[in-house]
Structures are given as C-alpha cells and as structure tokens.
Amino acid sequence: xxxxxxxxxxxxxxxxxxxxxxxxxxxxxxxxxxxxxxxxxxxxxxxxxxxxxxxxxxxxxxxxxxxxxxxxxxxxxxxxxxxxxxxxxxxxxxxxxxxxxxxxxxxxxxxxxxxxxxxxxxxxxxxxxxxxxxxxxxxxxxxxxxxxxxxxxxxxxxxxxxxxxxxxxxxxxxxxxxxxxxxxxxxxxxxxxxxxxxxxxxxxxxxxxxxxxxxxxxxxxxxxxxxxxxxxxxxxxxxxxxxxxxxxxxxxxxxxxxxxxxxxxxxxxxxx
Amino acid sequence: xxxxxxxxxxxxxxxxxxxxxxxxxxxxxxxxxxxxxxxxxxxxxxxxxxxxxxxxxxxxxxxxxxxxxxxxxxxxxxxxxxxxxxxxxxxxxxxxxxxxxxxxxxxxxxxxxxxxxxxxxxxxxxxxxxxxxxxxxxxxxxxxxxxxxxxxxxxxxxxxxxxxxxxxxxxxxxxxxxxxxxxxxxxxxxxxxxxxxxxxxxxxxxxxxxxxxxxxxxxxxxxxxxxxxxxxxxxxxxxxxxxxxxxxxxxxxxxxxxxxxxxxxxxxxxxx
Numbered sequence: 001x002x003x004x005x006x007x008x009x010x011x012x013x014x015x016x017x018x019x020x021x022x023x024x025x026x027x028x029x030x031x032x033x034x035x036x037x038x039x040x041x042x043x044x045x046x047x048x049x050x051x052x053x054x055x056x057x058x059x060x061x062x063x064x065x066x067x068x069x070x071x072x073x074x075x076x077x078x079x080x081x082x083x084x085x086x087x088x089x090x091x092x093x094x095x096x097x098x099x100x101x102x103x104x105x106x107x108x109x110x111x112x113x114x115x116x117x118x119x120x121x122x123x124x125x126x127x128x129x130x131x132x133x134x135x136x137x138x139x140x141x142x143x144x145x146x147x148x149x150x151x152x153x154x155x156x157x158x159x160x161x162x163x164x165x166x167x168x169x170x171x172x173x174x175x176x177x178x179x180x181x182x183x184x185x186x187x188x189x190x191x192x193x194x195x196x197x198x199x200x201x202x203x204x205x206x207x208x209x210x211x212x213x214x215x216x217x218x219x220x221x222x223x224x225x226x227x228x229x230x231x232x233x234x235x236x237x238x239x240x241x242x243x244x245x246x247x248x249x250x251x252x253x254x255x256x257x258x259x260x261x262x263x264x265x266x267x268x269x270x271x272x
Numbered sequence: 273x274x275x276x277x278x279x280x281x282x283x284x285x286x287x288x289x290x291x292x293x294x295x296x297x298x299x300x301x302x303x304x305x306x307x308x309x310x311x312x313x314x315x316x317x318x319x320x321x322x323x324x325x326x327x328x329x330x331x332x333x334x335x336x337x338x339x340x341x342x343x344x345x346x347x348x349x350x351x352x353x354x355x356x357x358x359x360x361x362x363x364x365x366x367x368x369x370x371x372x373x374x375x376x377x378x379x380x381x382x383x384x385x386x387x388x389x390x391x392x393x394x395x396x397x398x399x400x401x402x403x404x405x406x407x408x409x410x411x412x413x414x415x416x417x418x419x420x421x422x423x424x425x426x427x428x429x430x431x432x433x434x435x436x437x438x439x440x441x442x443x444x445x446x447x448x449x450x451x452x453x454x455x456x457x458x459x460x461x462x463x464x465x466x467x468x469x470x471x472x473x474x475x476x477x478x479x480x481x482x483x484x485x486x487x488x489x490x491x492x493x494x495x496x497x498x499x500x501x502x503x504x505x506x507x508x509x510x511x512x513x514x515x516x517x518x519x520x521x522x523x524x525x526x527x528x529x530x531x532x533x534x535x536x537x538x539x540x541x542x543x544x
Contacts (some may be wrong), residue, residue, distance in 0.1 A: 022375070062371055066378040068386050072344050096371055098395060099334055105293070106338040113339050122331040123395045125417055126422020143396060150372040152399020155445055159433045166428065166438070173427055221469060 014266035018056035020238025039074035049251035135179035149188025149211035195225035290328035311346035319474025396441035421460025421483035467497035
C-alpha cells in the first residue's frame, strides 16, 4: 500500500485509528472457546465490527507464537481475511524483528510476501544492514522502534549519544538508509516536548503511537504536536477496544470504543 | 539446563562449539527435497552426525518463519528431536525478540515452555522490562545482543553513551536486572581489545560468539582474550559446517568440518 493511499483512507474515514489484535485466549469471551479456531473467530468478529472506524490492524506476533502452530495458523487466517475482505486496511505485523542482512531478508519475505502484511515493526539495535533488507520492498513499510512507551525505554533510548538522545540518533541515522522513504517510526511519546523535537527531525514520516488510552496518553496532545501535513499519525489502541466486553456482544462493545476514538480523531482532523 | 551442566559438557566433549541450524531449502542437498519435511530431514541428519562434536545447536527462527506453518512445524520437530534424543545439548532459539513486559512474557513462554528451548536471543533496545520476563525462568538463559558481528553494529552499538560505548552500557545496565545470573551475551567481537574490555565488565558470563570461521574471526584470539575460568564461551558456526557439501554425504562432510573446529577447541581448552 502506498502512503498516499493510506492518507486517503484516513481522510475518508476521518480516522487514524490502528487496532491492536493482541488476542489472548484468557481474555476472549468464553463462548468463543468452543470454536474450531477461537483466535481467528475473535479477530474476525472484531474486524467485521470495527473496520469502518479504523485504518489499520496490528497483530502482535508474540500473542500468536505463544500458541505455537495453531497461533501461526490463526495469524495467517487473520491477515488473509483482512487482505481478501478489507484490502483498503493497512496491516502491521508487530514483530519487532531485526537480524544481520541475509537473515533480515528472510524475515522481510516472510512478513511482506508470504503473509502479505503492508508493514512490520523492526528493532534498530543492529543498524543499517539489519533494516535495509526490509526497506527494499516497494510499497511496504518498515516501522522502526524509536521511542517506546514502556519504562525500559529509559535504559538506553533516552541516553545521550554524541549530544543527543539515542532515539534521536536512530531517527537521524535511519534517514540515511537506502529507501528510507519506506520508514515509519514507533513513537510512544505522548509528551509535547518529545513530539515537537521528533517532528523537527522527521517532519513528514508516519508515526505509530501506542499508549493512547489504556496507557494514559492524550490524543489531543499527540495531534497538536505530532500531526503533520499528511496527518502522519497512526494511533494504536489494543486492550481498550478488543476487550471492551467479555460477553456475547463483545464485538459491538469494541465497535463502540473504537467509535469514541474515531470521533475524537475526526475532531482533531478538522482542527487542521 | 544449568550453567554448571553446560560447563561439564564442554569439559567432557572438549568442545564449546555451537552449530547454527540456519536451514535454507535453496542450499540443502537436492535429494532431500523429496522428503515429506526436508528442513527437518536435513536438521536431523546434521544433528545425528555432529552431536558428539558440539555442545549446542542454534536454529535462527527467521529461516523457519520464512517457510510459514511448515517452517514452524520443522522447528518444533527439530527442538523435540534434540530434547528427546540429545537432552545433554544446550539449545538456543536465535529469535532476537523483545517487547514490552507482558508481551515479552508471552515470547518467553513460547520459547522456554512450549518449544522447550534452553535459551533465546533478545534485543536490548526496549530495556529492563522487555528482558526481565525472560530472566524469570529458572535454568533458562537469556542471551542479550551486546556487540553483533555485522557492519550495522557500528551505527549504534559502538557509539559513546555517557563515556562508554552503548554495548558496554548494555553489559553494565543488564547486570542490574533481576535474575541477571541467567544472562549470556552475543559478542561478535573477535578483536582482542574488545574482548578484554568486555571481560572486565562481565568476567564470568557466557558469551555466544558468532563470526568465527566463515566471517573471519580467529578462534585463538577469541579464546586468549575471551575465555573465563568456567570457559564462558560458545562459539558458533553455521554455514561453514551445515553446507560443507550438497552431495549425498553432506552429513559426514559437516561432521568433518565440526571435527576440525572441535579439535582446535580441544587444544585451546588444554592451554588453560
């Protein structure tokens, strides 16, 4: 998917919502456990109920790997279902991969070609030749971890490296990678100061922002300081939407939560 | 597996060789492609031919994910085969994972409990709460990327952070993590100066050293500057061993290559 198409979808749906499909069988409604593939049954119901309110879905691969072969089958069914029924949706494999060159190429093929995701999240620690194999795929997007939303982010990401924080070095240096126009960034910052400085380095790149909602971030702040001319934001919510209810009507409940966020996003888009 | 048991195996076999099972169907002998599961058939043959010469096997998960469900099945069969037939072997899932706390817990369960690996490689970028969920498993080992052997290592890992290189900060800070006694480290350095400085920070921890052989590192240098009182080294070779031949006798050829390295390692162990 091209970035232009994604921006078009955001304008049309008045939403830059990404829904995290972090599907946990301990949390899904009990009646689904009788299904042949309860993970996929849950995802399908959530997708059918919310697809018009969001522009992206982001399964975190850890939740699928935790169920072994069955988990991978559910992930495969989920991405196939999205690509077949809602091809206008931007899909993110939240995999946080990264390895030496020829090994990264294998991950890139797995996620972009075999599974057919539009994008994948990547850890930057191993540097240029661990990232560029992903960037080589046309109209596919590599979402690099820059500043994450967890406490451990302060262990290394915010440490000063040659006069600026490590996560800013990641932003700066990754701009020099080949095909860097295919980069997006995970930015867990919801604080104004962080976002302003990030936008000084990457004025137009898309940011995938976790931590709005359940993790306490403010959507208004994120938009005020993080929105670019082409919107440039995907704001993710996982648990707050998909586990809105554990009753029979769970999908409808998730749609209501998604609708709340979509309406706030619509207001923010109109401010511009 | 306890570290003491691993050290005992190293002494007994006079080997600290780890064989990387980076199985690529484009490179395995052609006659194996007729097998029902050629990846597993290849791995099984290599394992049966080399298990007495090495103490560890390290499948890189990228090579298995690249084949989708079939790849994961082959990985599962491989680890089950190792655990059933050669339980004395230390197993490493070279997965380079890492995510926020509760998500890392899911990866840890997948690799340690469900698949039954002794250890898994982890990227440090997300900090403490992305690593500690792995460290919580008794007699399981978390192998943190410190200094990798690829060119991209110089993008961030060797940058100066508060007076010392980032990879040294990773070593220092990770020592303060809960259950840090379960840490090992990926150290791609084969240069004397690097290894000496690394040993000053972590005198006893096990180092997983890639890049000896095919990538040009010197085993003698690694041992001279990296070996600790309890050996503290696992030296990996992948392609140099497993692709020694693409003929019918490939397993025997791989055993010959493994034997060469084992004999060099035996000499190094006797120097102590």
